[in-house]
Amino acid sequence: MPKQNTVFKDAYNRCLRLLVVGESLPSEPELCTLLGVSRTTVRSILSQMVEASLIEWNKRSKAVQRSPTKADFFPEHETSSLSEVIERTFMKRILMGGAEPGMQINELELAREIGVGTTSVREFLIRFSRFGLIDKRPNSHWVLKGFTRQFAEELTDVREMFELKSAVAFAGLPSDDAAWTELESLRRAHVEVLADIDRRYLEFSELDDRLHRLIQQASGNRFIIDFYDIIAIVFHYHYQWNKANARERNGKAILEHLDYIEALKTHRPEAVEAACRRHLSSARLSLMQSLSPTAGGI
Amino acid sequence: MPKQNTVFKDAYNRCLRLLVVGESLPSEPELCTLLGVSRTTVRSILSQMVEASLIEWNKRSKAVQRSPTKADFFPEHETSSLSEVIERTFMKRILMGGAEPGMQINELELAREIGVGTTSVREFLIRFSRFGLIDKRPNSHWVLKGFTRQFAEELTDVREMFELKSAVAFAGLPSDDAAWTELESLRRAHVEVLADIDRRYLEFSELDDRLHRLIQQASGNRFIIDFYDIIAIVFHYHYQWNKANARERNGKAILEHLDYIEALKTHRPEAVEAACRRHLSSARLSLMQSLSPTAGGI
DNA sequence: ATACTGCATATTATCGACAAAGAACATCAA
DNA sequence: TTGATGTTCTTTGTCGATAATATGCAGTAT
Incomplete structure (x- = not known):
């Protein structure tokens, strides 16, 4: 078809x-x-x-x-597009199944397994390759680099560089910028979820995504904004299958977000930078702790 | 076939x-x-x-x-792969031909024009999209964002962030790291070209690519290293068709490179940072000047 | 035992084909 | 005259097929 x-x-x-x-x-x-x-x-x-x-x-x-x-x-x-199906299946395999670094990825096999044509799988892998988790050997297979601690560190290093820059830019936005009203409505959403944290802690992921995207947007830099896609997909799938301590982790993160938002509202670069650093190093720590201590794969 | x-x-x-x-x-x-x-x-x-x-x-x-x-x-x-052919044709079109921002890109038309199947064009566009110059509208066309001053600024902003980090990391490499010998041989190559600059100034591009890649490598961060591909392709094609003042520009850049290399050899972060900044802002300036002053396209 | 050759098999890169989805244009109603 | 509908045409997303290329295994020469 x-x-x-x-x-x-x-x-x-x-x-x-x-x-x-x-x-x-x-x-x-x-x-x-x-x-x-x-x-x-x-x-x-x-x-x-x-x-x-x-x-x-x-x-x-x-x-x-x-x-x-x-x-x-x-x-x-039946309503999700083929690429979404492929993405889910693939992420499941490399984040859950025993997917060791160095493993070969085979387009044909993957296509057969998912039940789609090779073209779709190929296109997915090409798109996915920008996430730095796989490498192409032309005329041959793909190599899985693996969701390792090393990967997480490289990812968060860049993330911190970018977000600091974006956050400072955000603080400098003129007071009548639409971003401020969006920030305020986000703040309220945070407060609401926090008030009923025991039942609504799973809503944090969405808040997290919205807040960070809003902040990256202020950088006005497409590379910074696009990079957030990598963060988002990694965090999305990783925490979707790794809910250990989620309640506690998310509750803490919401408080950090509220601090961060307050800092942004001061328009003071130093305050923003401090809050941003605090939140990001805490996020980094959670991610690292959720990865197996020494081994490569997740 | x-x-x-x-x-x-x-x-x-x-x-x-x-x-x-x-x-x-x-x-x-x-x-x-x-x-x-x-x-x-x-x-x-x-x-x-x-x-x-x-x-x-x-x-x-x-x-x-x-x-x-x-x-x-x-x-x-007959020896260049299909994707190389597509890349060249496409870059020519968007960097030379009147390619205004907002223009629509049509897979089928592009494929017919180059004389290849649509699949290859599609795959190229997907791979190329990470360079931030085109955007996909699903189920519809691609949109050209254009090689504008805005693009150049966003690109160089990130470049400076990344290269500063890499350069400082480079300076901190242990003295027995292979990178130092590679750096020394690169230095000699610079001196050689400089000695005969009037005839060999076109060799600068290759030196530039090698030096900067060597430096990014020291970051040990795949995102930083991969990002250099964007810089490289943009500079490669842009200066390939824009040779105004090339002799003068390249001569100056070689001197900056030599300074930069000396600074790296001191292992002193401040010296490295200063030389790196000097060279990068000069490179940024050249790029900006080679773009038409106010208009959008190249 | 090791490394090369011969042969058979598997996978990739690319094409053309076709249904789904989008876009353009003519026609018609308020 | 504006905006909706009817109709037609174009383009995208996906598949299967096939030559080019890579890979695996059995046999053979050193």
Whole structure:
């Protein structure tokens, strides 16, 4: 099958949530912006909804006939794009399965294992190679460098360099910059989660991602901003499968974030730098501790 | 044609230079390491050389019959891999041709223009995207961000951060590290070129690449080392088509390099930092001046 | 025993093909 | 006249196929 229609299915599911019995759906172009897809896809969705007797569609009128039931939704796993599937499978293998440094990676084998064509796997590996975890031997296999302590150190070294620069730049933003309001709403979100930390500690990952991205943004430097993708993916998958002490770790980190945010608000470079250093070295320590003490792989 | 046999042709050409009439070529495995290809390719080469009456081949004996003539070589342009061809064509387009920021890039069109399949172009664009000059809109085109002053500034900002760190690390290398001997031989090469600068100023690019790579290496950080690829490709293509004041610029840069090298040899961080800063800000200035003063494109 | 050759097999790089998704243009309704 | 719809065309994402290249194994010469 030349192309999975995951864009269609995902948009269809999201469109189901817009249905309100008695009302009519908006115009096609409006649905396009709402769902973030092209008109072609919107029209496929509408046709499908007619088939399912969810709406009656006649030119401009798209009258909703009934509320969607659970059965109307496409199963979740059919809505993620091929590259997402490949990424998940691959990360699982190299972060969990015994993936020793030096191991060879075989495009064909990987493709067969995941059940996709080689092209998709190849493209994924090329994209993934910028994360510094694999190396290509042209005309031959890929070599896994492994998620080692060494890797974590190199990663966090650069991270600290970049984030210090970004944080200082952030502190220097004019007071009317939109980033400040975003920072304030993030601060509130932190406080909310902290108030119910025992039950909501898992929400920290998302806060972490949002805060750090917001800060990198202030650097105005695409290389710094892009580098954060590496941090994000590593932390995302690593902590997804490594939840030891998560409650404690996240609670501590939220407090550090709040300090960090306060420091930013002072606009004082020295204060920002100090708070930034504190948080980052604490993050580094957690990461290091979660890696097996001496061995290479995770 | 599923695969260009450029590996074969390139290795064949290089193998031609190993022929000495009267002698025998080494064993197959030895040729493999010598040429950097697999035994299969080596054996294809040997067969071809038999066809061309260049050698007589019988098991272990590969007696050279005659010296190769110009006509024995494959034309140079058939020896570069597809991705090299695509890279050159593409860089030419975006660094020379009127490539305004915001322009759309079309895989199919690019593929037709270069005369290759879409897959190769796609893979190239994915690999190239890490250089921060293009952005992908999934399910749609790529967007050219353009080789603008803004880009050059972001690039050199990170470069300076990284190289300062690397240079200081270099200064701290133990005296018996192999890097010091490499540095000394590089120094001599600089002096040699400088002595005949009027005729050899074009050799500076290679010296520049070698020196900076050697220094980044000392950081021991894959992200820093990999980042230099971006610098290298940008400088390589940019100055290849922009030779204004090259003699003067390169002469000056060689002197700065010599200072820089001396500073490294002192092992004193402050001296290194000062020389590094001097050279990098001078390099930044040259790059900026070679870009059109205000406009976006090159 | 070691290292090379001969042969068979596996993997990569590249292409063309095709459904899904996007984009362009003509037509039509308010 | 503006904006939505109907229609058509183009491009992307993915696959399978195939030559080029690499790799593994068995036999053979030193």
